Amino acid sequence: VQLVxxxxxxxxxxxxxxxxxxxxxxxxxxxxxxxxxxxxxKGLEWVSAISWNGGSTYYAESMxxxxxxxxxxxxxxxxxxxxxxxxxxxxxxxxxxxxxERLSWGQGTQVTVSS
Numbered sequence: 001v002q003l004v005x006x007x008x009x010x011x012x013x014x015x016x017x018x019x020x021x022x023x024x025x026x027x028x029x030x031x032x033x034x035x036x037x038x039x040x041x042k043g044l045e046w047v048s049a050i051s052w053n054g055g056s057t058y059y060a061e062s063m064x065x066x067x068x069x070x071x072x073x074x075x076x077x078x079x080x081x082x083x084x085x086x087x088x089x090x091x092x093x094x095x096x097x098x099x100x101e102r103l104s105w106g107q108g109t110q111v112t113v114s115s
Contacts, residue, residue, distance in 0.1 A: 001025035001103050003095055008109030011085055019080040019109055021095030026103070029053070029073040034098035035080045037091035038108075045091070048080060049098040085113045 007019040019035070034049035048069040049058040057069050068081040078095055092108035 003103055003106035005093060005095055005106050005109040008093060008111045010112045010114065012115050013086060013113055015085050015113070016081070016083045017085065017111060019082065019093055019111075021078045021080075021106070023076045023078070023095075028076040031097040031102075032099070033071060033078040033095055034101075035069065035078070035093055035095050036101075037089075037093045037111075039088075039091040042091075044094075047093070050078065082111070085111070087113045089113050 002024045004022045005019060007017060009017060011017055029052055032049055032051045035047040036044050037047050038044050047060055047063055048067055050069045050071050054071050059067060066082065066084045069079065071078040080093065082089065089111060090113050092110050094105055094108045096103055096105065
């Protein structure tokens, strides 16, 4: 079982990034998936979730209207499109199953929002 996050980087405030999480070793479309993040010196913060078939999506209040979660079950991948990024979005972003994180965490992908 493996989760591999990618797509992070350094971006200016107001910029955009698209994160990907490639999953393997389990039946991906049996599970809802989520993105969570961890800012420096802080705990895990839930960001967004998507149902097994992509029919339902959920967002933390501060991400609504800026982030879009999606998934491609044929590719065993979940995505997070992040627009209008703010310095407070700086964190390491991780994916896992939802609502219970059933899998070992991947290495995450670093997002840094700075001018």
